[in-house]
Amino acid sequence: MSDKANVQKVVPYAESKLSKKEQIAAMFNDIAFRYDFLNHFMSMGIDVLWRKKALRQLKTLQPKQMLDVATGTGDFAIMANRLLQPDHITGIDISEGMLRFGQEKITKLGLENKITLQAGDSETITFPDRTFDAITVAFGVRNFENLEKGLSEMCRVLKPGGKLVILEFSNPTVFPIKQLYNLYFRYITPLLGKWIAKSQAAYSYLPDSVKAFPQGQVMCNILTNTGFQSVTCKTLTFGICSIYCATR
Structure with missing residues (x-):
């Protein structure tokens, strides 16, 4: 089975008749009310460092208009x-629940004039060609129903010379990190999800989606094939996470 087929096959609710996109939303x-807490709790705060490292890839570009998918x-x-x-x-997302919590944070911080959140689908981005200087995606591309279509859309709305930065989980390969990681992701993460977010299905989906997602050079090849150039991949924390950078 191809990587594309694997990604599309992994869904949160196996018995559901809904599409992957509908299930993800x-x-x-369902988990929006505990999402931020669980992200930081389960990664012991290291996800904050990952995000900072990813954003540093855009420092020299100094983007003026950004899209966060x-x-x-x-x-x-x-x-x-x-x-x-x-x-x-x-910022665009298909989950109204997540956006609602996000808007509360932005309003509380007084950033309404700097950040706009709106419902939006990565596969049909409702902006003209060459709109953005930079596009970011943190822990989202493995949830795309059609990965290539989503990447192609991001390439379309990126200005020539603009940069895409993707931060995504990956599978470590070094002993004993690989074994510890698999143990934590496979058994502990779903229990924490059930206990804190009241959703074991969501946090059982997490390790399955990471395992099925194309990584490393395979992902770099997909980015190249969807129109990007100068594609790179940098692994973080023994390969638990990866930063993919690409320009249009």
């Missing part, structure tokens, strides 16, 4: 605003 609506509750967009100080960031 429903899943994130699968923005969720806006954490990455808020951090990008602080570290990069662009003119404006637009």
